[in-house]
Amino acid sequence: MSLGLLIVVFLIALIFVLVSIIKFDLHPFLALLIGGLLMGILSGMSLTDIATGLANGFGSTMTSIGILIILGVALGNLLHLSGCTSQIAALMLKMTGQKRAGLAVNLTGYIVSIPVFFDAAFVILVNLVKSLSRKGKIPFVSLVCALAVGLITTHALVIPTPGPVAVAGTMGANMGWFLLYSIIVSLPAAIIGGVVYGKFLGKSDKYANDFANAFDDVDEETEITSDKNLPSGGLGIFLIFLPIVIILLGTIMTMFLEEGTMAYIFFAFLGDKNMALLIGVLVAFFALKKYIKESFNEIVTDATTQSGAILAITGAGGAFGAIINATGIGDKLVAGMTGLTEGAGIAMIIAAFVISQVLRAAQGSTTVALVTTSAIFSPIVAGMAGASPVLVGLAICAGGVGLSLPNDSGFWVVNRFSKFDVKQTMKVWTVGGTISGVTALVIVIVLSLFSSVLPGLM
Template sequence: MDLQLLAALVLGVATIVVVVLRTRLDAFVALLVAALLTGLVAGSPVTDVLESITDGFGSTMGAIGIVIGLGVGLGKILEVSGAADALARAFVRLLGQGREPWAMAGTGGLVSIPVFCDSGYVIMNPLARSIARRKGTGYVTLALALGCGMTLTHHLVPPTPGPLGVAGILGANLGGLILAGLAFAVVLFPVVVLYARWIGPRLESQVLPVVRAEVYGPASAQSAVPATTHAGGTGGTDVPARDEGTGPTSELGRPPEGAKPHRMPAGLAILPLLVPLLLIVANTVATAVDRSAQGVLSGDDYDPSPVPAVLAFVGDPVVALLIGLVLAVYVLVPRWVTRGQVSGWLAQAAASAGMIILITGAGGAFGKVLRDTGVGDALGAAIASWSVPGVLVPFLIATLVRLAQGSGTVAMITAASVTVPLVGGLGISPLAAALACCAGSMVFSYFNDSYFWVVTRFTGLDGVAALRGWSGITTAVWLGSLPLVLLAGAVL
């Protein structure tokens, strides 16, 4: 590989890591700076580099920006309406006594598809505490299963913003990514539960006294091991306490006198999430079957039959998620809630989605620079000479970026940006590359990951116990995903 192009690539990726870790700037700025430096070091004229950045940003946003905004809005309504909590309790009742870790992992996986991990974990954690309090033990097992169940779908299943961004950058079929991501998650759920059941009892005695008292009662804190502080110097006493009775009700407000109490059946709670997912998947399947019946390959001109044409409209991600959001607002939110409250929640969702959208667009800009400067072609030619399965390239890139800077979303988007010019040369499909980017970004969540602190503080684990529990379980699912990624590279 040409040394100038290699230097451009290395400098670009290193810039992302250094800016995120060592400056006050965020990943959006880091990706743009990396795109500029990569283009200039590769020898492209300044005007060409700027044109590549704007073209890459615009095309990526055109493909995925609206979808991310709608998905985050849907997640916010599920969160504040109590739908997420209703789904969790339904899982526990369905699976029954003795299978609580499975219920927690399944609940986490379902809730985290539309809801950000951090807020989803805060909402669901009181249920894990309630179950542990009734059993008198097992809180660490339940808390880890819940948190890592959320990690699986957060990293693998659209409309979570990270996988949506990866699909947009790589041009992967969204319905296919939903199906394949769900399949990955289902296969990996046993890894989550088995690891949580293995490590949980070994860490139960190391739960910080303040959390032990909140979960099991004040008397139990006397048997706790004295707390140590983590590398950042923060102990466990600042864990946000959540009472069993708080949560969505405080967001909805109290019903007016004479109004019925707000109760959320699980079947109703899942409707706004299930309908758009089914529409997107139905579009993908119907189009594939119709193409096959007509003998039309994916790259050829295609005139859809009437039913696939209708499904292509309602199953388009923008239309499907718009339907889901309308259902959420009018089915889940009680009538006494004012228009202003709903608008406020959607405004909060838009604010949280904004940075994800910008990061995704900047990732698309970085990828376009890599393509236009020839860095991608040179890297692809170099990798083609290695005796490494092509699908491992995006997997390993995502893994290294995740270890370096902590954010799974940034890791998978960076991996997708670097991989997009390589897909043809690696001999893998965009869908397989997308799965590899997403799976590789799950590795070893630790101190530079904000979700690490959410899970470990609520769980009451600190220091080495936090690494053994949370960092260990995320690495276990990362390892478990490796054969699945290789299989995807071979068959997709």
């Protein structure tokens, strides 16, 4: 089949996935599987190859990210149940001071969202933001923007959140390098979209004197203060970054050690994403055990239950991607791009961001947008010189940050728990997130200009 016909078939399958999710409320797991089946049939694949391809694609995705997602959820549950999240907020506020409360809230969201899901983290921290707004006479919209954008930026960009884990795995990127550059990209993006834009919003006459006055019926006893009966914020930050540091250590050490030596094997094992996060979860449990009522078995059981839908969707995305790859569309696109200059790498980064952003706006879910877009671009990037899997993957993740519309559950979480109207929610959440995502894209493009000299990008 010609490249043109394959593109038409791909668009039909993709439109089916989007329409079935958005219009007919079909679960993304089924939509992605049926989309893969449809693409395989229309492209002329045999039925047995389609069935095998779907199963293999699902299985290979689980091999890459299944353990990581479950352990990441377990770590988030440990931090949540122990009260670490509020203590991290107290520590950030103490470090930055009352005058920089927006930065404190933003950094708290940025850190907490690495292991804790966006919805849960926002609900946990928004009451603290209300109290801080009132007591510090800080515009409420500024603090909500700082918190929400800090949360969504790491949710879309930093491992071990399921979306970026799926992207790194599908793109075949080294987890250590992907993690390092995701932090470099996401931190300034979160600050610009959350703190800088949030301050701009707060200067508006409409919002300047709104110190969470809509919450007069809310108990104000919740304060951002350190509690001696809870674990310290420093411990919480240490536990979040422990597996991240282990992964980076393993990645860097294996660069300088001779392959096959005992030292190389040890650091390669230690830096394996699954082993690093397993160590992190075990250390977190023993460090927080006295602050948690639930048993470790209950926490792990809850993590596996919560992970089920995520694993199903990401696995189905991998199955859809496997069929896309099996049709040969990636190879034909690469062949059509033969002879392009290094500028093709930047074009690929921008294209990945745009498609991810469109999918995010169309169907609402960041994770589904990232999984689907990485499945599309993985076979293209794999055979194309000058395109970095790490940078294209980060561009895909950046596309999942912004353009959150009312079809996104996160939109209504911010709307409901902040008591904003839809217009306010769009200004604070949708625009703030989009600024963060575009900022991340710009940083990725700048990094691509130095990809030949920066380690781990090619």
